[in-house]
Amino acid sequence: MKPEISSKLPKLGTTIFTVMSQLATETGAINLSQGFPSFDPPDALIDRINWHLHNGANQYAPMPGTPSLRMAIAEKTERLQRRKLDVDTEVTVCTGATEGLFSAITAIVRTGDEVIILDPAYDSYEPAIDLAGGITRRVPLKIDENGSDFHPDWQRLSDTLSDKTRLIILNFPHNPTGAILTAEDLDQLAELVRDRNCYLLSDEVYEHIVFDGEPHRSLASHDELWQRSMVICSFGKTFHATGWKLGYCAAPAHLTAEFRKVHQFTTFSVSTPMQHGIADFLASDPGFYESLPAFYQQKRDRFCELLAPSRFKFQPARSTFFQILDYSDISDEIDESLAKRWTREIGVASIPLTVFCETPFTGTRLRFCFAKDDGTLEKAAGILCEL
Ligand SMILES: Cc1ncc(COP(=O)(O)O)c(C=O)c1O
Structure with a gap:
């Protein structure tokens, strides 16, 4: 007889970070989803x-x-x-x-x-x-x-x-x-x-x-x-x-x-x-570590400057290496399905916000990681500005 597993976490699937990073790898999209830098630790x-x-x-x-x-x-x-x-x-x-x-x-x-x-x-x-x-x-x-x-x-x-x-x-x-x-x-x-x-x-x-x-x-x-x-x-x-x-x-x-x-x-x-x-x-x-705010603020500012001509609405992030973009002027699709579709179709991966909420109060917003080299940010922003 095979023992039956009664899951201790029956509702739990794979974390969105793994899902989106995997999708970015499979599709060759620029991965601004999972939060990891594209540069190395200090020598x-x-x-x-x-x-x-x-x-x-x-x-x-x-x-x-x-x-x-x-x-x-x-x-x-x-x-x-x-x-x-x-x-x-x-x-x-x-x-x-x-x-x-x-x-x-x-x-x-x-x-x-x-x-x-x-x-x-x-x-x-x-x-x-x-x-x-x-x-x-x-x-x-x-x-x-x-x-x-x-x-x-x-x-x-x-x-x-x-x-x-x-x-x-x-x-x-x-x-x-x-x-x-x-x-x-x-x-x-x-x-x-x-x-x-x-x-x-x-x-x-x-x-x-x-x-x-x-x-x-x-x-x-x-x-x-x-x-x-x-x-x-x-x-x-x-x-x-x-x-x-x-x-x-x-x-x-x-x-x-x-x-x-x-x-x-x-x-x-x-x-x-x-x-x-x-x-x-x-x-x-x-x-x-004291140089980190200036280092990441320069990245945030660059990313926001590149996105200024886009149709996204945003306020520059106050902390972390993530920028929230509100896409309500572009689409009314649910954020999780849009994040997946854009990864496949436009080649930029992001993280939907509603998956972290009990009620979808965050609406039409996606999270983009800007801990990336300038070339990657320029390429991604170029694509996002065309939407
Ligand atoms: C809010 C928050 N808590 C915890 C962690 C996990 O940190 P660590 O990789 O050190 O386990 C992360 C990683 O992205 C995070 O964003």
Whole structure:
């Protein structure tokens, strides 16, 4: 007799990022769908990793991460967010943000707990909540009157909070909309959760890609929020190295202790030479991540300038390496079907927004990744301007 599989995730298909990237490869389309840069990590960083590969750093790293990398993360966090982390009890290196998010959700969410996520929501959150036995409550971001800017809707979030709310997952700088948090947003969030038995999981993988002189306001920067927060970051985004799958979780000791209970059996520890190499690079060139806003802002500006004559409506992204384009003057087709058709027919792949939402409130909008060389952006924009 063949045992019958009763899926633990019956509704789940293949992630849209894989679907669109595969379609782009099959059709030879310019792939502005999945978020990965078309350029390499800095040479000095690759050299340091290479050096450690040749000099014995090839066995298990300590479960929470190498002391040198945890120290470098703590220095960076203190420098940028004025939060002094205890390297022994408050920092854990993980296998990309994806593992960090999964371990955090698994550690905190129990059967029947409610978890609030903000739509459009990155697609790894809900399956992890499902596997933990939690119940997802989705709160849409608010779109401003011009239809071009997205903000957290604190009133709706407040209306959705209940005694069962165990966790709120935030993602600012926000993928895909580029929304960022203001200082008032942090205070408002603090007020909402003050008397509640509820934790915060903050996905901050685009922490270093915020434009127009705005700072990134981490939950780690806010004394009151920090007490109940787990902050997840990714070196994949910071070093143009999404394939390396390296990230970290910063959280107060009591939360880190629970996080590590899961992390140690999800992955145990993370690539040793990578950790040593990144630690060396962060110590020798702390300015690299500080150059990222200008680097990506120049790409954003170039892409927007190229698209100015097009029929798309847009507001330049405020953060991340994604530009949202509203195609309502070109077509009224549903975004998912249009993104697939355009990949096949015009040769530019993008990501539809409604797949990240419970209700299709984002309407006629697609996400385009501008972490590409200028030639690729020019070619893609040329095609989009003909629509
Ligand atoms: C919002 C968000 N969270 C998490 C991740 C996953 O990061 P990592 O590749 O480090 O696992 C991504 C990657 O695109 C992302 O955009």
